[in-house]
Every structure is written in structure tokens, then in C-alpha cells.
Amino acid sequence: xxxxxxxxxxxxxxxxxxxxxxxxxxxxxxxxxxxxxxxxxxxxxxxxxxxxxxxxxxxxxxxxxxxxxxxxxxxxxxxxxxxxxxxxxxxxxxxxxxxxxxxxxxxxxxxxxxxxxxxxxxxxxxxxxxxxxxxxxxxxxxxxxxxxxxxxxxxxxxxxxxxxxxxxxxxxxxxxxxxxxxxxxxxxxxxxxxxxxxxxxxxxxxxxxxxxxxxxxxxxxxxxxxxxxxxxxxxxxxxxxxxxxxxxxxxxxxxxxxxxxxxxxxxxxxxxxxxxxxxxxxxxxxxxxxxxxxxxxxxxxxxxxxxxxxxxxxxxxxxxxxxxxxxxxxxxxxxxxxxxxxxxxxxxxxxxxxxxxxxxxxxxxxxxxxxxxxxxxxxxxxxxxxxxxxxxxxxxxxxxx
Ligand code: ADP
Numbered sequence: 001x002x003x004x005x006x007x008x009x010x011x012x013x014x015x016x017x018x019x020x021x022x023x024x025x026x027x028x029x030x031x032x033x034x035x036x037x038x039x040x041x042x043x044x045x046x047x048x049x050x051x052x053x054x055x056x057x058x059x060x061x062x063x064x065x066x067x068x069x070x071x072x073x074x075x076x077x078x079x080x081x082x083x084x085x086x087x088x089x090x091x092x093x094x095x096x097x098x099x100x101x102x103x104x105x106x107x108x109x110x111x112x113x114x115x116x117x118x119x120x121x122x123x124x125x126x127x128x129x130x131x132x133x134x135x136x137x138x139x140x141x142x143x144x145x146x147x148x149x150x151x152x153x154x155x156x157x158x159x160x161x162x163x164x165x166x167x168x169x170x171x172x173x174x175x176x177x178x179x180x181x182x183x184x185x186x187x188x189x190x191x192x193x194x195x196x197x198x199x200x201x202x203x204x205x206x207x208x209x210x211x212x213x214x215x216x217x218x219x220x221x222x223x224x225x226x227x228x229x230x231x232x233x234x235x236x237x238x239x240x241x242x243x244x245x246x247x248x249x250x251x252x253x254x255x256x257x258x259x260x261x262x263x264x265x266x267x268x269x270x271x272x273x274x275x276x277x278x279x280x281x282x283x284x285x286x287x288x289x290x291x292x293x294x295x296x297x298x299x300x301x302x303x304x305x306x307x308x309x310x311x312x313x314x315x316x317x318x319x320x321x322x323x324x325x326x327x328x329x330x331x332x333x334x335x336x337x338x339x340x341x342x343x344x345x346x347x348x349x350x351x352x353x354x355x356x357x358x359x360x361x362x363x364x365x366x367x368x369x370x371x372x373x374x375x376x377x378x379x380x381x382x383x384x385x386x387x388x389x390x391x392x393x394x395x396x397x398x399x400x401x
Contacts, residue, residue: 006089006399007031007082010391013093013133015125016040018068022081022088023392032081033388036068046071050081065136073140090145090399091137092391096126097180098150105153105394108134108146116148122180122233145399149391154184157225162323165233179237181229183211183334186385187219190333193383195224197369198329206327208320210313211385212343213334214242214286218313220320220327228323230316236272239312242286245276246312281305288336288343310346317347321354329379330356338384341365348380356380 005024012019021033032050044062049055056079062068076082093108097119106112113134120127130148137146155163163179164172171177187209194209195202202224209219216239219229230238230246240246253268262268271280279286282305284294291309294302321327336343341363348358355377362371372380 006396007087008392008395008399009088009091009137010388010395011091011093011133011137012388013065013129013136015129015132018065018072018133018136020072021388021392022076023389025392025396028389028392032076032079034072036062036072039063039065039068044068046075048072048075048079050079065132066139069136069140085141088141088144090147090395091141092147092149092395093130093134093137094151094185094387094391095130095148096151096182097123098148098152098156099180100156100176102148102150103153103156105147105149105398107398108138108148112148122176145395147391147395147398149185149394151182151184152180154188155179155181155219155226155229158227158229162228177233179229179232181217181219181226182231182235183215183217183219184226185387185390186211186333187217187221187226187229189386189390190331190381190383191221191224194329194331194381197381197383198379200328205329206324207329207331208317208324208327209331209333210317210337210347211334212239212313212332212337215244216241216313216334216336218316218320220323222324228320236269239316240281240309241277242288243274243277243279245272245280248272278305278309281308288340292340292342306343306346310343310349313347314351317351318354326355327378329381331381331383333383333385338382339365341367344371344380344382354378 008023008025010021016039018036022031024031032048034048036044036046038044039062042061043059046058062071073085095116099119099122101115113131116127117131134146167177190209191202191207194207195205207221209221211217215235217229217231218239220227236244238246253265256268277286278291282291282302284290284302291302291306295306317330332344344363345358348356357373357376358371358380359373367382370379370381
């Protein structure tokens with residue numbers, strides 16, 4: 001029997017963390033949210049935020065994801081947010097890689113779980129952790145509908161001319177070497193929201209969506225579908241990020257190995273992934289707030305890192321204007337895109353030829369919605385992303401009543 005309201009959990013499991021949000025659907029009300037950090041390490045941190053800004057925090061050893069889930073549900077009962085485990089009627093899991101087979105959100109069965117685990121090849125840091133989260137919930141809440149929502153799903157509409165690399169074709173055919181992209185759930189959410197704000201159906205809009213957080217990707221969205229995106233086979237590709245290089249000449253790998261004496265390709269890739277980007281160039285921090293502060297004090301390296309960062313995003317936006325033959329709007333989201341008026345201004349500086357004009361009186365920290373001038377041919381939007389809501393909506397849609 002279907003009930004008027006259901007409680008749905010949206011889960012983002014990492015190897016040592018579990019982020020969650022509990023929704024009342026279909027009203028889309030967040031009843032509580034929180035995080036378990038340092039799972040499997042001493043002094044795990046368990047937090048719940050609920051009510052009118054109340055916060056519960058506990059530090060204790062939580063050795064496994066399964067125990068984290070159990071503790072979370074018990075605490076929701078103690079805090080009177082739910083009265084029993086049975087009240088949770090569905091759970092949605094963020095899964096980073098869905099490959100080519102998993103093109104949309106699906107109800108998880110043994111076959112789907114196996115496929116998610118097999119796809120660890122494409123996302124070795126993420127998919128095994130996502131699968132761990134799925135299994136933990138299966139153990140504790142075996143009867144409820146569990147749904148997997150894939151970061152790559154939105155990008156499965158890309159045409160071959162955009163997702164293929166100019167490599168010998170057999171590397172794609174035999175090994176799946178292609179562009180998969182990431183942050184799809186976020187690009188999808190802001191696409192839908194932009195259509196709402198602009199008062200037009202997505203099927204009539206050409207959008208360039210910029211998800212700029214610690215990780216960053218730019219997507220060209222034509223009539224509601226992703227046609228190209230800046231991340232590639234893995235998230236290293238595309239624009240410069242907090243600690244990632246973005247696009248780089250692969251010849252640098254053997255060259256740097258020879259010059260530095262680093263003997264493993266994996267170690268070089270690790271440098272490209274974790275020690276480059278804003279952090280590598282500034283030698284200060286991967287956090288944009290630190291870069292902006294140091295730049296203000298006249299730090300040259302921070303200034304260079306900042307300019308390189310904005311420039312690389314600008315170039316992708318330009319590329320996608322060409323690919324889409326113009327666009328109706330450019331959208332900014334995620335930590336930097338949502339919060340930094342300074343970064344947005346720098347990216348959009350001298351793009352008036354493209355029809356982009358920022359209204360600086362609307363472009364302030366905390367701004368939301370349209371930030372372009374009335375005469376700007378292309379609208380500029382700031383939209384806070386909400387991947388968890390997309391997950392909760394998909395669970396509600398696919399839930400077996
Ligand atoms: P993740 O990719 O880990 O989800 P976020 O989307 O939370 O990351 O983005 C984190 C980034 O957002 C950090 O670089 C942080 O400095 C930046 N950020 C957050 N608030 C601001 C701000 N007010 N000004 C500039 N950068 C900000």
C-alpha cells in the first residue's frame with residue numbers, strides 16, 4: 001500500500017565516510033542530515049543536523065560502514081526523527097561510475113551490485129566504497145527499495161564523436177577507453193532548475209553548466225541532454241582543479257619520470273591528481289578561499305594559480321559555445337561556482353563578444369539566480385546544486401509500493 005508520505009535516505013558512501021540526508025517525500029523536506037567520518041579509524045566522527053539548526057556530534061570508534069548505518073538509524077530513533085527502522089522506505093546511493101551499461105538510476109539487485117563492483121576499474125577510489133555503502137544498508141534494511149544513481153548517467157547521451165578519444169578504435173572496443181565524465185547528477189539538477197528559472201522547457205535550451213568545487217567539470221547541455229563534458233576517462237581531465245591538473249600532455253609522464261627518477265606511472269598520476277592544480281601552482285593550498293586571500297595580499301604564485309584556474313574554465317566555456325552554436329545561459333554551481341563572485345567575474349571577464357555580461361550589483365557572495373545584466377544576450381545563473389534531492393526523487397519514482 002502506498003502511503004501519502006515516505007521517508008527516503010540519500011547516501012554518498014566513501015571509503016571511510018558516509019554522508020546522508022533523510023527526506024520526507026514527496027514534499028522534499030530534509031528531516032535530518034549528517035555524516036560519519038573516519039570509519040575504520042580511531043575516533044570516528046558522527047554528526048547529525050536536524051530541526052531548527054540543532055546539531056548532535058559524537059566521537060567514537062566506528063569500525064565498519066554497517067555499524068555506521070546501524071548507529072545512524074538508532075540515533076535517528078533517539079532523536080525522535082523516526083520511530084522505528086521500518087519507517088525508512090527507500091534508500092538511494094550515489095555511485096560514481098555506471099559505465100556504458102548503467103545509463104539511468106536503477107533498483108539495485110545482485111546483478112546491478114556486481115556490475116557496480118566490476119566497474120571499480122573505472123573508479124577505483126569510489127565504486128568499491130559506494131558498493132560498501134550499498135551492502136551495509138542491504139544488511140540492516142534488507143526489505144526496502146535501494147536505488148543506485150550514477151554520476152556518469154547524465155553523460156551517456158554524448159555522441160561518439162565527443163566521447164571517443166582519437167586512439168586506435170580497438171582500445172575503445174576492447175577495453176572501454178572513452179570519456180565517461182562525472183558530476184552528472186549535479187549537471188542534470190542545475191539544467192532542470194535553470195529551465196524553471198528561465199521559464200522555458202529544457203528541450204528548448206542550450207546551456208553550459210559549470211560545476212566548480214574541489215573537483216570541477218563543465219558540460220555542454222543541448223535540449224536537456226549532455227553532449228560533451230570536460231572530465232574524461234577519469235576525473236583528472238578537463239579544467240584545472242583544487243589538486244588536479246585538468247588536461248595535460250601525456251608525454252609529460254615519461255619525461256617527468258626520467259627527470260625526477262620517479263619510477264612508477266601511478267606515482268606520477270598521483271601527483272597529477274593530488275598535488276597539482278591550485279595547490280601545485282600556488283604552493284599554498286587547494287582551497288580557493290586561501291588562494292583568494294593570498295592573492296589579495298599580493299602573493300604572486302596565488303595570483304598565477306587563480307588566473308590559470310579562471311582561464312582554463314573560460315576556454316572550456318568558449319569551446320562549448322562553438323559546439324552548441326551559442327547558448328541561452330551559462331550556469332555556475334558547487335562550492336566555488338555558488339560562493340565566489342570573484343572567480344565568476346574573472347572567468348567571465350572580457351566575454352562580452354560571446355554575449356555574456358555580468359551585472360556586478362547582482363554578483364555578490366550568496367547571490368542566487370540570474371546575475372547577468374538585462375541586456376546580456378546570454379543569461380548567467382548561479383544555482384546551488386542538490387545531488388541528494390535528485391537521488392531522493394529517483395528513489396521515490398522507482399520505489400515499489
Ligand atoms: P567538493 O567537490 O568536495 O564537493 P565543494 O563543492 O564543497 O567541493 O567546493 C569546495 C571548494 O569551494 C573549495 O575550493 C572552497 O574553497 C570553495 N569555496 C567555498 N566557499 C567559498 C567562497 N566563499 N569563496 C571562494 N571559494 C569558496
